[in-house]
Amino acid sequence: MALRFYNTLTQQVEPFSTRDNVVRMYSCGPTVYNFAHIGNFRSFVFPDMLRRWLRARGFTLNHVMNITDIDDKIIRNANAAGKSINEFTEVYTKAFLEDTAALRIERPEHITPATAHIPEMVEAVEQLTKAGHTYVSDGSVYYRIATFPGYGKLSHNDFSGIRAGARVDNDEYDKDDARDFVLWKAAKEGEPAWDTSIGNGRPGWHIECSAMAMKYLGEQLDIHTGGVDLTFPHHENEIAQAEGISGKQFVRFWLHAEHLSVESQKMSKSLGNIYTLRDIQEKGYTPEALRYLLGSVPYRKKLNFTFDGLKAAMTSIERLRNYELRLKTSHFPEGTNDALETRAQTAVKAFDEAMDDDLNTAEALAAVYEYVRDTNSAMDSGEFKAGNVAGALAFLARFDSIFDVLKPTVKAGSLSDAEVETLIAERTSAKKNKDFARADGIRKELLEQGVILEDTKEGVRWKRA
RNA sequence: GGCGCGGUAGCCAAGUGGUAAGGCAGAGGUCUGCAAAACCUUUAUUCGUCGGUUCGACUCCGAUCCGCGCCUCCA
Structure with missing residues (x-):
């Protein structure tokens, strides 16, 4: 049987192929407001193994991952830490790149921060406006979901129960419809803002992925990955944005990674089981x-x-x-x-x-x-x-x-191979002289240096722990 | 309430309408100066529960119990 994936969009396992052997793939990346935890890493190890398998199957990859470096949580935490947004996100972006490297997660062809794409996002919002999908409220630009009939097709949510036009006032912003979401947030005191043609403000969370995906991969992607929790509303909104602009199907295959629990419990701060x-x-x-x-x-x-x-x-x-x-x-x-x-x-x-x-x-x-x-x-x-x-x-x-697990992670400051070999030779001669105390001493010494010896019929074999 | 997922040995987990993969842990053994490694044997008459369909179900259908996710930010 050929290569096949479960597609959230169709809720079925479908054969996978592309029109030209290039896989245009987008993965929702981290929001750099803290160290990534093991749950995050699951959803990054997944696209990594996916990439590697696609390549093993002869595909060429064009893979994009965003780094969300502007959002509410970042602003809140940076303010709490008394740091600028840049200072703050730099620390966690660096940590993320180090951690993913340690986990041998390959760098996507494009991995890039949201804030480097403000013009693209502004342009995307303008195009949506031109297509009649937006409205402005209190200086912020919103997506009017009533103008996008396919809304809900990914998460398979039926929104007919929510009356269009019903005023929802439990939000800090004014929206016309509960489903509507913000594309561009009007500037607020104490928050970073960009002065653009659609106003002074900052991007909403969802627009960055659509704008970056379309910039690097075009209007139609082969694969889009993310954690299951992103299915709604984030990915649903990405579809509304991209398809609202292009009029074409945005993504062919939506692949979602399940969450992990820790010792059968949900990860949470109160349980103290969030591990980095x-x-x-x-x-x-x-x-x-x-x-x-x-x-x-x-x-x-x-x-x-x-x-x-x-x-x-x-x-x-x-x-x-x-x-x-x-x-x-x-x-x-x-x-x-x-x-x-x-x-x-x-x-x-x-x-x-x-x-x-x-x-x-x-x-x-x-x-x-x-x-x-x-x-x-x-x-x-x-x-x-x-x-x-x-x-x-x-x-x-x-x-x-x-x-990619066979190669040991080498620690700095270890014995060189030559030093190890010298000690092994010394131990071998001690063994010949039945000086087992000395032989065992050397073995123990090497063990403390992270080198494990094994005696075999063909002589001594060693490896690093 | 709506949508969706899952309950398989001590733990982590595959899987199929035809009689339970694999890993780890445990037990015994072979090998060995000791250790390590490796190998062998062993560990679920049973797949949440109750019914049904079938020659035959863990696998299909119905019911039921339990756990979980999304529907608001979240990988």
């Missing part, structure tokens, strides 16, 4: 363990984050790394076992088919582990031959091109 990558690392877990855990549960399924699960992820990665090390350092008998070559092909096929099936990473992992178990067994029994190494490593590489 820094929190995770302080507890001794590696970024790649978090990446593995976040990626191991299919993206449309709620993921229950637990520290047991994170531990399990560490162990699982360790096993795969040991397997890779074994492939690279062991001496296998000459020749090629044809049955095992076929087994490798079967594994690749199973992995690919699982990924094609709406990115079923859990099943893809099962294909990996079944293959690892089978080949480990074959190595023990001597059936695995030197000629089978390449096929095994190729499969492992395919897995890692998506999951």
Whole structure:
């Protein structure tokens, strides 16, 4: 079966293709008012694995991610911290880029802040006005949803119960209809503002994504991703904006990542269970363990984050790394076992088919582990031959091109390889002289430096923790 | 109230109208100076509950219980 994804728009799994092999993809990025938490990272690991899989399937990517660096929360928090908006957002933008790099999330082709696109947003609002979709109230520009009949088609909400024209006054702004939303907010005392042709003010939250997506990707996108909570109203509003301007279908595939819970509870400040990558690392877990855990549960399924699960992820990665090390350092008998070559092909096929099936990473992992178990067994029994190494490593590489967890995160200030080798040589001679105390001493010393030794039939093997 | 999702072993979780993937943890074993790694065996007669359809359902239908998300800012 071909590559297919669940599309929120149609509520069905649909075959995926593009008209020219380029995937125009947009992902809603972070709002930089704080450090991103593990829940945020799930919705960024997802498009990363999606990108990698699309590339594995021969597509070229043109992927855009915004960084929301102007919004109510930012203004509030920056004021509370006594900082300018720029000073404030700079800190968290930098942290976001560092964290995503540590999690091996690839940089999209375009990752760029909202405030660098004020002219594009203003132009978008002007075009909406020209098309008759807006009105002005107290200096702010609003989208009049009554002019956009398709509203609700993404979130599958029926808005017929809400009477158009009903005055909603529980908002700080005056809207004509509960569904209407602000495109451009009139300047307020103590808030940043841009003096533009549509007034002195700042952009509403929704317009940035439409404006940036259309600037870099054109009027029609192949894929748009985001967290499930963004389906309504954010993505619904993006559709109203983009389609209100172009008159064309904005996005073909809407892919939404489910949320995660923490120890079966919703993340919340009061529960104190909002973890950042820094929190995770302080507890001794590696970024790649978090990446593995976040990626191991299919993206449309709620993921229950637990520290047991994170531990399990560490162990699982360790096993795969040991397997890779074994492939690279062991001496296998000459020749090629044809049955095992076929087994490798079967594994690749199973992995690919699982990924094609709406990115079923859990099943893809099962294909990996079944293959690892089978080949480990074959190595023990001597059936695995030197000629089978390449096929095994190729499969492992395919897995890692998506999951990207095999390479250890190297810590600064570690022993050099040469220093490690010297100590190992010393230990080997101590062992020959039956000076096990000295040998164990060296092993312990290296362990403290983050180097793990393993004695095998073919000599000492080592790796970094 | 509207829309939507989920309940599978100790934990995390795949899956299919034909008799339960995988990972982690646990137990026993092989190997080993010790350790590590690896491998083998073992761990759900059962898939929230109750009915129905069927030769046969965890998988389809109905009901029901429980948990969760969105409908306002939220990944």
